[in-house]
Amino acid sequence: MMKRFRAIPAFVAFAAILVAAVAPVAAQDDVTTITFWHAMSGSRADVVQQIVDAFNEANPDVQVIAEFTGSYAETLTKALAAYQAGEPPNIVQVYEVGTRTMLDSGAIIPIMEVSGGTLDQSRFVEPITNYYAIDGELRCMPFNSSTAMIYYNKDIFRAAGLDPERPPQTFQEVYEMGKQIVESGAAPYAISFGWPAWILEQMYAKHNIFLANEGNGREGLATEVYLNNDFGVAVLTEWKKWADEGLLFYGGREYAANDPFIAGQFAMLAQSTSSLGGIERAVDFELGTAFLPRLEGYDEIGNNVVGGGCLWTMAGATEEELDAIWRFYQHLASPEMDMTWHKGTGYFPASKETVELLEAEGWFEEHPNFRTAFDQILAGENTPAAAGVLLGDFVLIRDIVGAAIEDVVVNGVDPQEALDFATEESNQVLADYASLFGE
Amino acid sequence: MVAPVFRNRILPYLLLLPSAALVLVFFIYPAVQSLELSLYRVHRVRGVKLYVGLENFERLFTSTTYLNSLEVTAKFVVAVVFFALAISLALAVGASQPIRGFGAYRTLLIWTYALSPAIAGLIWALLTDPAIGVLTGALSKFGIDFNWRRSQSDALIFITAAAVWKILGYNILFFLAGLKNIPRDVIEAASLDGANAWTRFWKMIFPLLMPVTLFLLIMNTLYASFETFGLIDITTQGGPGRATNVLVYNLYNDGFKSTTGIGLASAQSIILLGIVATLTVFQYRFVSRRTFYQ
Numbered sequence: 074m075m076k077r078f079r080a081i082p083a084f085v086a087f088a089a090i091l092v093a094a095v096a097p098v099a100a101q102d103d104v105t106t107i108t109f110w111h112a113m114s115g116s117r118a119d120v121v122q123q124i125v126d127a128f129n130e131a132n133p134d135v136q137v138i139a140e141f142t143g144s145y146a147e148t149l150t151k152a153l154a155a156y157q158a159g160e161p162p163n164i165v166q167v168y169e170v171g172t173r174t175m176l177d178s179g180a181i182i183p184i185m186e187v188s189g190g191t192l193d194q195s196r197f198v199e200p201i202t203n204y205y206a207i208d209g210e211l212r213c214m215p216f217n218s219s220t221a222m223i224y225y226n227k228d229i230f231r232a233a234g235l236d237p238e239r240p241p242q243t244f245q246e247v248y249e250m251g252k253q254i255v256e257s258g259a260a261p262y263a264i265s266f267g268w269p270a271w272i273l274e275q276m277y278a279k280h281n282i283f284l285a286n287e288g289n290g291r292e293g294l295a296t297e298v299y300l301n302n303d304f305g306v307a308v309l310t311e312w313k314k315w316a317d318e319g320l321l322f323y324g325g326r327e328y329a330a331n332d333p334f335i336a337g338q339f340a341m342l343a344q345s346t347s348s349l350g351g352i353e354r355a356v357d358f359e360l361g362t363a364f365l366p367r368l369e370g371y372d373e374i375g376n377n378v379v380g381g382g383c384l385w386t387m388a389g390a391t392e393e394e395l396d397a398i399w400r401f402y403q404h405l406a407s408p409e410m411d412m413t414w415h416k417g418t419g420y421f422p423a424s425k426e427t428v429e430l431l432e433a434e435g436w437f438e439e440h441p442n443f444r445t446a447f448d449q450i451l452a453g454e455n456t457p458a459a460a461g462v463l464l465g466d467f468v469l470i471r472d473i474v475g476a477a478i479e480d481v482v483v484n485g486v487d488p489q490e491a492l493d494f495a496t497e498e499s500n501q502v503l504a505d506y507a508s509l510f511g512e
Numbered sequence: 513m514v515a516p517v518f519r520n521r522i523l524p525y526l527l528l529l530p531s532a533a534l535v536l537v538f539f540i541y542p543a544v545q546s547l548e549l550s551l552y553r554v555h556r557v558r559g560v561k562l563y564v565g566l567e568n569f570e571r572l573f574t575s576t577t578y579l580n581s582l583e584v585t586a587k588f589v590v591a592v593v594f595f596a597l598a599i600s601l602a603l604a605v606g607a608s609q610p611i612r613g614f615g616a617y618r619t620l621l622i623w624t625y626a627l628s629p630a631i632a633g634l635i636w637a638l639l640t641d642p643a644i645g646v647l648t649g650a651l652s653k654f655g656i657d658f659n660w661r662r663s664q665s666d667a668l669i670f671i672t673a674a675a676v677w678k679i680l681g682y683n684i685l686f687f688l689a690g691l692k693n694i695p696r697d698v699i700e701a702a703s704l705d706g707a708n709a710w711t712r713f714w715k716m717i718f719p720l721l722m723p724v725t726l727f728l729l730i731m732n733t734l735y736a737s738f739e740t741f742g743l744i745d746i747t748t749q750g751g752p753g754r755a756t757n758v759l760v761y762n763l764y765n766d767g768f769k770s771t772t773g774i775g776l777a778s779a780q781s782i783i784l785l786g787i788v789a790t791l792t793v794f795q796y797r798f799v800s801r802r803t804f805y806q
Contacts, residue, residue: 150768153557174771178557323662326749333643466770476753483662483752498577505772508562509555 105397107137108162112148112382113217114141116351120417128404135397144327145382146468149174152387156180161387163398166216169204169380170467173290176212177465177510182386183212187399196406196424200450204379204461207291213383214402217420219347220377221268221275222446223366226260227359229340233259240341240363244311247341247366251320254340262322262339264315265330269482270474271380272343275365276308278459281375290463294507298464298499300474301492308368309481309488316482323483326475346446347381349419353442362445364452376453378461381420419443421450465506470499543785549778556771568779578780580754581762585737588672588758592736595676597728600683601721605713607684608691618688625681630742636674637747660748664755667748671756674747675740683728690724691717726799730792737788759784 113121118141125139142148145168152165156178167175175181184192194202194211201215227237233254241247251263266272277284282304285295299305315321322339324330334342335355343365344352353360365377384405386398404410411427414420416436422428428447431437437444453459464470477495480486550569553562572578607618624632639647642659651658660670694717702712741760744750750757750765757765759780767777 146769153771154768157557178771180557323752325661326751329661336643338643466772469765469770469773472765472769475749476751476757479751480753484664484755486753494576502770502772505553506770509553509558509560509772 103134105135105393107135107164107394107397107401109137109139109164109166109384109401110142110148110152110162111139111166112141112143112145112168113166116354117217117347117418120350120414123417124405124410124413127410128401131404132397132400135400137397137401145170146471149468152385153178153180156387156389159389161389163390163394164384164386164401166382167213167385168382169461170471172205172212172383172461173463173465173467175385176207180388181213182388182390182395183210184214184386184402185210185212187214187386187395187402189399196426198421198423198425198428198450199455200376200379200459201421201423203455203459205383207463213385214405215423216384216405217347217381217414217418218379218423219345219381219420220379220446220450221272221343221365222346222377222449223363224334224342224344224348224352225361225363226334226337226340226356227361229254229260229337229358230361233257233340237359237361240361241366242364243366244308244368248311248315248320251315251341252318255320260337260340263320264341264343265322265324265334265339267324267328267330267342267344267348268380269326269478270471271345272365273305273308273474273478274462275377276368277304278375278378278461279365279453280304280368280371281373281454281456281458282371283458284462285464288457289460290465291457291460294503294510295462295464296500296503296507298470298496298503300477300499301489301496304368304371305492306488307370309478309492311368312478313481313485313488317485321482323479345380347418347420349442349446350417351419353419360442362442364445364449374454375456376459377450378459379421379450415443419446421446464499464503465510466502469502473498473502546778546781549775550782552775553772554774556774564775568776569783571776572779572783577754577757578762581757581759584668584754584756585758588668588675588740588756589733589736591668591672592675592679592740593729593732595672596679596683596732596736597725599676600680600728601687601725603680604684604687604691605717608688618684621684622681624678625685627678628742629675629678629740630746632674632678633671633743633746636670636677640670661752664752667752667755671740671744671748674743675736678743679732679735683732686724686728687721690721694720722799726795729795729799733791733795734788737784 109125111118111121121139125137128137129135140162142151145166148165149167149171152162152167155161161180192211194206197211197215198218201218202211204218205211205213205215223240225240230237230250233250234257235250235253241250247264254260254263274284282299282302283289284299286297286299287293287295289295312321316323322330322333324333328344328348330342331344331348331352333339334344335352337358349362384402386395390398405414406424408424408427408430411422411424412431415422415427415431422431437447473495477491480491481488551563551565553564553568554560603621607614607621611617627635639645640658640660642648642661648658658666660667699712699716702716707715738760740758741764744756744758744761745764748756750761763777763780763784766773766780
């Protein structure tokens with residue numbers, strides 16, 4: 074008898090859950106649902122949700138559902154697998170590395186088509202347009218753009234007897250200052266990187282050196298990378314020297330170096346500018362930011378290359394969905410949301426209008442660290458070598474380069490040898506890719 | 513003369529049909545497809561196909577990365593299987609003694625099995641974090657600088673430890689059941705004959721446990737070869753360099769991080785299948801000879 078009574082509340086609860094699950098669906102018959110897969114975790118994810126919520130509130134006939142689907146590489150992989158399975162998301166955030174892959178996949182609708190040709194390309198900050206435009210036309214909706222810069226701990230600089238207002242500008246200075254920091258005991262290590270393979274790409278662009286043939290893959294399908302040229306070897310030789318002398322703290326391939334930097338394990342961190350929001354909120358020391366250092370002996374001026382993500386519209390959307398997607402894009406690009414995004418994360422404001430508004434508001438004066446990334450990208454020259462590399466299956470090549478860098482700075486392999494091997498492997502990937510897209 | 517259980521001659525086949533269908537659809541069909549794909553280079557999304565014959569296999573067996581991956585996997589699998597079996601057997605023997613509150617104790621020993629490999633990886637990554645890890649801190653007191661991001665051997669030790677820890681619960685469960693099934697009178701008779709604990713274990717209990725050990729040997733080999741992907745992906749990602757690039761991880765990189773590598777990945781899955789099948793047959797033959805099924 075007792076047992077039967079006990080079962081009733083359970084049944085009621087179960088029924089209530091069922092009703093609750095079904096009810097909203099029934100009430101939203103005329104609502105267009107847009108799925109948006111992204112790779113933003115941590116504090117970035119909160120800002121994405123904030124922006125999406127604002128859109129859903131203002132557009133009762135559309136429901137955008139933002140879903141975190143893992144790292145950039147995972148999100149790209151999942152989106153393409155879902156497309157094959159016939160259930161792609163409507164919008165997917167893809168990092169710059171995936172640009173060529175998305176373009177060739179046949180699984181996307183170019184942004185110009187989504188917008189019915191109404192998107193004004195000139196509203197975006199130039200290096201952003203340069204990356205995602207192929208043959209002069211944008212293919213995806215620029216969303217989160219960043220470059221890499223140096224974050225440094227001014228307290229450690231002071232403790233080491235260095236001028237906290239004078240961060241290193243060259244590799245040689247990183248080395249000398251690093252020595253002083255470690256030898257004075259101000260910190261156990263001097264420097265670390267996030268996304269080391271990307272930092273290497275930044276170096277090529279900054280020194281106006283091509284990383285791949287066919288104009289970095291922008292004039293045609295790239296078939297050869299120049300990882301093992303004298304420049305690549307010179308950069309890795311420096312990094313190896315830092316590692317061998319105990320200055321370099323190797324911090325993994327993505328953001329794992331951020332925590333030990335915040336904890337004061339080393340004084341300098343080369344990391345994406347998009348970590349600024351998170352780092353600034355977390356540190357209890359005085360934070361400085363600076364341009365990426367230059368390598369002596371290579372004097373050509375290029376620019377930092379833009380990284381981050383772009384929003385791709387997946388094929389298979391209905392007219393209604395396309396309309397909703399375009400409205401969502403316009404919402405994202407509105408100065409108000411653009412500002413929320415920039416201030417919350419450190420990603421670039423995407424449009425020139427937002428930059429002007431931020432200037433007028435005095436934002437950059439109050440937050441000089443947010444200004445650094447911007448000044449850095451305006452200080453360079455937007456040459457073809459700095460427009461960003463387009464490679465088939467770049468995702469895999471990034472991994473090959475990542476392993477090569479680890480081989481050099483962790484496993485002590487000779488830079489020339491590691492890069493020769495990475496070049497050979499990358500060229501094989503490119504050859505496979507080209508064989509399926511034979512021109 | 514015993515009457516046949518099934519009078520209807522078709523019924524047994526009908527009853528077998530559902531499981532046979534499952535095996536066909538989910539195992540045989542994909543395996544055949546992999547075999548076919550391994551002869552092609554395919555664009556995963558567009559479906560463009562290029563026949564390449566045995567080039568995928570040729571390339572693998574001449575690739576430094578792949579040969580290194582084979583070596584890493586061999587080391588990893590042997591270490592995982594050995595330590596997982598040895599430690600769990602010791603723990604199971606301990607837990608099978610009549611001690612107070614052993615129900616709770618045994619439950620605690622088994623619960624690691626409920627975790628996914630990825631979670632096991634996260635737990636170990638936290639424990640051994642170079643800056644804040646509890647275990648790293650303890651080790652540094654003994655003068656050991658453990659850092660799996662900056663040492664190839666530490667990285668291999670790290671994923672081995674996490675993989676072993678994760679499978680312990682499963683092994684203990686089977687060993688406990690096996691120990692329970694050993695007839696007490698045999699052991700008691702041996703005690704009366706003057707066999708000490710050491711002799712009793714190695715001469716009686718261990719041989720009687722052989723069927724369980726054989727089963728676990730095969731299951732652990734499969735586990736170490738196939739199921740540790742999540743653990744590696746969430747921690748070392750095959751690095752530093754290629755130090756923890758085991759076969760399944762290499763397969764994932766080639767097959768999924770590129771859009772054109774599904775043929776190469778299929779070839780790898782065929783090779784992996786071949787290796788594991790051979791090992792299983794070998795283990796079965798070799799250990800069976802020394803196994804007493806009751």
